[in-house]
Amino acid sequence: MTKTVTDVVCPFCGTLCDDLEVSVTDDGKQILDVYNACAIGAEKFLHSQAKDRITRPRLQQPDGTWKDISYDEAADYTAKMLAGAKKPLMYGWSSVNCEAQSVGNEIAETCRACVDNTAAVCHGTTLIAVQDIGLPTCTLGEVKNRADTIIFWGCNPCHAHPRHMSRYSIFPRGFFTGKGHKSRKLVVVDPRVTDTAKMADMHLQVTQGQDYELLNAFRVAIRNEWLPDVVAGIPKEKIIEAVTMMKAGRFGIIFFGMGVTQSLGKNHNIDEAIAVTKDLNEYTKFSIMPMRGHYNVTGSGEVLAWQFGYPYSVDLTRGFPRYNPGDTSSIDLLNRGEIDAAFVIGSDPGAHFPISAVKKISQVNSVCVDPHITPTSGVSKLHVPVAFNGVETGGNAYRMDNVPIDCRKVVDAPEGMLTDEQFLVMVRDRVKKLKGVA
Amino acid sequence: METVTITMKNPPALYLEAEHICPDEFAGKTTAQIAELHVYEGNVTSTLGKYFEISGNAGATAEETKIVVKGDVKKVKYIGMKMSAGEIVVEGSTDLYAGAWMSGGRMQVKGDIQAFAATAMKGGELIIEGNAGNYLGAAYRGDWRGMSGGKILVKGNAGSDVGMYMTGGEMVINGDVDVHLATHAEGGKITVKGNAPGKVAGQMVEGEVIIFGTIDVMMPGFKYVDDVDLEIDGTTAKFAHYIGDTGERHKKRKGQMVYGNLYQKI
Numbered sequence A: 001m002t003k004t005v006t007d008v009v010c011p012f013c014g015t016l017c018d019d020l021e022v023s024v025t026d027d028g029k030q031i032l033d034v035y036n037a038c039a040i041g042a043e044k045f046l047h048s049q050a051k052d053r054i055t056r057p058r059l060q061q062p063d064g065t066w067k068d069i070s071y072d073e074a075a076d077y078t079a080k081m082l083a084g085a086k087k088p089l090m091y092g093w094s095s096v097n098c099e100a101q102s103v104g105n106e107i108a109e110t111c112r113a114c115v116d117n118t119a120a121v122c123h124g125t126t127l128i129a130v131q132d133i134g135l136p137t138c139t140l141g142e143v144k145n146r147a148d149t150i151i152f153w154g155c156n157p158c159h160a161h162p163r164h165m166s167r168y169s170i171f172p173r174g175f176f177t178g179k180g181h182k183s184r185k186l187v188v189v190d191p192r193v194t195d196t197a198k199m200a201d202m203h204l205q206v207t208q209g210q211d212y213e214l215l216n217a218f219r220v221a222i223r224n225e226w227l228p229d230v231v232a233g234i235p236k237e238k239i240i241e242a243v244t245m246m247k248a249g250r251f252g253i254i255f256f257g258m259g260v261t262q263s264l265g266k267n268h269n270i271d272e273a274i275a276v277t278k279d280l281n282e283y284t285k286f287s288i289m290p291m292r293g294h295y296n297v298t299g300s301g302e303v304l305a306w307q308f309g310y311p312y313s314v315d316l317t318r319g320f321p322r323y324n325p326g327d328t329s330s331i332d333l334l335n336r337g338e339i340d341a342a343f344v345i346g347s348d349p350g351a352h353f354p355i356s357a358v359k360k361i362s363q364v365n366s367v368c369v370d371p372h373i374t375p376t377s378g379v380s381k382l383h384v385p386v387a388f389n390g391v392e393t394g395g396n397a398y399r400m401d402n403v404p405i406d407c408r409k410v411v412d413a414p415e416g417m418l419t420d421e422q423f424l425v426m427v428r429d430r431v432k433k434l435k436g437v438a
Numbered sequence B: 001m002e003t004v005t006i007t008m009k010n011p012p013a014l015y016l017e018a019e020h021i022c023p024d025e026f027a028g029k030t031t032a033q034i035a036e037l038h039v040y041e042g043n044v045t046s047t048l049g050k051y052f053e054i055s056g057n058a059g060a061t062a063e064e065t066k067i068v069v070k071g072d073v074k075k076v077k078y079i080g081m082k083m084s085a086g087e088i089v090v091e092g093s094t095d096l097y098a099g100a101w102m103s104g105g106r107m108q109v110k111g112d113i114q115a116f117a118a119t120a121m122k123g124g125e126l127i128i129e130g131n132a133g134n135y136l137g138a139a140y141r142g143d144w145r146g147m148s149g150g151k152i153l154v155k156g157n158a159g160s161d162v163g164m165y166m167t168g169g170e171m172v173i174n175g176d177v178d179v180h181l182a183t184h185a186e187g188g189k190i191t192v193k194g195n196a197p198g199k200v201a202g203q204m205v206e207g208e209v210i211i212f213g214t215i216d217v218m219m220p221g222f223k224y225v226d227d228v229d230l231e232i233d234g235t236t237a238k239f240a241h242y243i244g245d246t247g248e249r250h251k252k253r254k255g256q257m258v259y260g261n262l263y264q265k266i
């Protein structure tokens, strides 16, 4: 016999779908199937069932082989590394629940470390823009029930957030959007003809790296000022048509992704997009929302901001929090050779960072906490496998619209495995002893 | 004016934060007292004397104190932070935040400087013989007030985000700049003798930008008005005059809309 766990939250992307159903064996030890999830979400659950999973911490030996050690030994090693470093970096946190993030921040404060999450290579620029000019935003529920003008700028939800469109932005029939996708206009701004762009009522194929110019042209058009004939590859008439469409809707929203946050212009692109949103509110209701990637990257920002005042790239080395991406951000810290130890959890900089930064991780003392074998675990001195968050343990996470959702535990982790939080608590207690603050 | 010379003898393994290398801090102190000033390498607090050899005498006040920094200080941050008077000469290159928040005095760097130099500078003079990094004379994160007074001269090139949120003061860059010059500026004047790739003066409310070289991509919010003659450093030349950013908010003064002014040499 099998049993079905309902209302399961998907711990993969920032859409944080909360309607999954998972069938498990009666003893609650094995997942048999996942319903309602998209392909990548389902894979996250099924992947945890892999038979060749690493279940014990492993220490890399001088000859490159790995030796199994106990969690106690791993916690000792990690605590010694963090407590002994002059400037340790604690990076990742985006696939970790808020409870574990909070314990991690306690360790960072005790060791006077730098703490950073994956926003550093993703929506960190968004956070800078928000600090510069604010953010007129809303929840995904409001989008579902009210939005009739949807703009996807530099993002491709068809592949990156597969159920975003069916649950919130395009297809659902909401309170004031009873005709589903027929009551919505879709504009996609992307230099590529993506699958999302193929669905659009209007696709603006912006010249790569000129989003800032196009957004500026939108603002000029909103104010009915003079425009050049072509901006960023888009004819003036098309820009005016798009702006007219945006002004005419009852509720519009700009969703944006890494196509604008990490291309030329970076935080300024978002700054200008927020300004467009603000300008449009002179005519109708308009909102803007970042398409956050990792399931709990938003939560990491929330917990960091709540505890230290800044949402990412926090430097605690002087005993008080400081923040200035460019100085305190992970890639800069690594590339400039500013740190002497790296602790990575719930993220894979080995796959996401420039190779120059990854090399630096391999040159200092390093610990990687991750259920999987990843490029990061491969270059780290110690790999600590843990239970899958949102599958083998619950915990709090924040959806891309800053709505907190409690995840559900679906199955037990393999015998003897710890969760992120349990391992971090072990490290925290040891660090406090080493630093004499226990 | 009295001179204190500090020479790097034990370079840090990581980077050093040394905001106390500043005439305001050195003034009225003996060399022994200066050697006791704190510096920070990561989370370890130690003293200036551990890294630097210190000689000479400090003046009684900051005005009367000159600091000469010798040796390799490429990994030293915050030199001249918050200086209000006196003089600093860095013989080589230095790292982040040189002259940040300075309000007076004169700082000269003979080599290059890295990002965030002259953050929110209020007054004084900063001269960089080499190249400058990103965010020169810009606002601190989240602040809407960048450089508001004083003068900056860069003999080489400068990076991106130069003069972001600038509200006053003057900046001259003899070489090229990278993207986002004078973004969000609300005053001040920037002269670039070289080229700018683009995104020049986006979201500018007020102020003046003069470019001698090329601008690869012009912001659509800048509208050509007329050609004007400008006299710069004693020579007069013709410039195309643009106003903008027309997509941004602007104040009215005496019934007239006030725009940012962008001049490009023809």
Ligand code: SF4
Residues within 6 Å of the ligand: A010, A011, A012, A013, A014, A015, A016, A017, A036, A037, A038, A039, A040, A041, A042, A161, A162, A163, A164
């Ligand atoms: S859209 Fe995202 S949260 Fe929803 S099922 Fe797919 S991966 Fe999971």
